[in-house]
Amino acid sequence: MHATRSAEIAATVADPSPVLQLIVVSAVEILQGAAGVIALLEDDRLVPRASYGLPAGALASLHPRLDRAILNVLGQLGEQVSVLYVPSAFGDWARRYHVLALPMQQRDQLLGVIYVFRPADAGGFSDRDLHVLDVFARQAAGALQQARATADMLAEKTRLEEMQNTFVSIVSHELQTPVAIIKSYAATLAREDASWPPETIQRVSRNIEEECDRLHRLITDLLDLSRIQAGRVAMRVGSVDLPLLASEVLEQLSPRSPRHSLRMSFPPSFPVVRGDGDQLRRALFNLVQNAVKYSPNGGEVLVVGEVLPDEVLIRVIDQGIGIPPGEEERIFDRFHRADTRLSRATAGVGLGLYITRNIIQGHGGRIWAESPGLGRGSVFSFTIPRAH
Template identity: 45%
Template sequence: KSTFISVISHELKTPVALIKGYADALSREDANWDRDTIQNGLAVIEEEADRLAELIENLLAASKLQAEGMRLNLDDVYLPRLAEQAIDRFQTQTDRHQLVAHFPPAFPVIQGDVVRLRQVLDNLLSNAIKYSPDGGEIVIRGSYDDQSVQITVSDPGIGLPPDQLERVFERFYRINNRQTQKAQGTGLGLFLAHAVVNAHGGQIRATNNQEGGATFSFTLPRRE
């Protein structure tokens, strides 16, 4: 409980302070801001509001998971469409990253919970952007065989310490080094992604890319 309160208090404080600070500054009657300054201030407010929305969504999902377990509403899910929708949402939040998706033809429809699987893709894309501070191309790829489908999200970012590749899926766990200190997060996104994939009978893992950055991949069983 103390860890929960500490993490959430810290993560809420920063975006709230930034939103209030920029809103107060832009509303000053004695200031004559130029258009660029106003646009930059509004962009910061929008970005921090998005961070708050993501934080609240993850908190609610984690709380519900702890109270009720993972309940799935199964339906037909076409993952290429979910990936394109996720890219459309996140591309508007960054001009330093190029988000692309590659899926083979005739990608199979699976049985899954579309809301939960959308949350998995959102959390993986959010992480990829967050830990690729220099920008670059982030790629969602799909593949399949007779038994399962696989989705990978690869980024050109800072990568992961090899001894922490499994721990990143623990609740509240955050990598603690100089490269990750500037990235905001609660350590809930990957925990929730892991829970959702497991509830679908799948697996999720993290690996480092030889050329730098990290890849998160998850497999889900195909519909019988």
């Protein structure tokens, strides 16, 4: 009977609430009890979450912490525990009953406790009762763990769908904007009723070139995303001079960033690494461009190289808006953009850091972000193994 009930529980995996109710009802019925309670371990406290057969008001009268003595006994994981002890929180009603309490645990993790009450005149609990409930409790704990994992998975799925919908909207906007600007400038230059001085033509031409570059970067990001998802990222491995790459990136970005001081600092005789120079240049470009983009008030952007025993460490340090607490890992996720006012107002589709992470990991390196807080800048660091 208990196996059938456990199968029912396993089928109800999306919402823990019906799982808990099935557990407590099944436990009471299997042991021919009169009532039962499930208390889950939450923040080191046993909190009642499901009940069956209790008199009106009995559950509400439970002490929020139940009884620490119970929790201390059940903390000895890996041992069968039969607690023939009536928690004071159940009051006088429980003193007329035998009580069996068993831990619900999964992989040495205590999830909660099942309490089953049997009338005193019906006899106490036997070793067989203990064994049956122990088997059932372990199976039910697995179902509860699965329910929680499924709920987390569904929440993550919903989050990704929302991010993808936002991504499609942003990509549409990001594609339309440079096309509209290029078309407007081209139409202006092509007017037959106007004659433009050379400096105006030069300025408009630069603007067209910048918008073309912006469009090219977006298309490249989308193509890279497609290759990453398909597992078709090819590497042309050779010797890579990272200080030279950093110099080229800063030289490329400096004219576009007049409000920023772009500098680099590498020790002499910085070792070469083995990798794809184009990909590593792309990764460094993304990080420096990101630092500039999220430093709207200007300031210094510093690229620092450090030699470690088995790898080299590159850091990109800015004085920008910083990273919201808890976002340090998520900003590398596909489509993710940190939830700040500047992020929402800044161009981009949320692929740059995702692509950068894939490039670094493809080279056997690590990448992470740190920030002392909002408005206090950020540091993006990555490592690449040294060539031996």
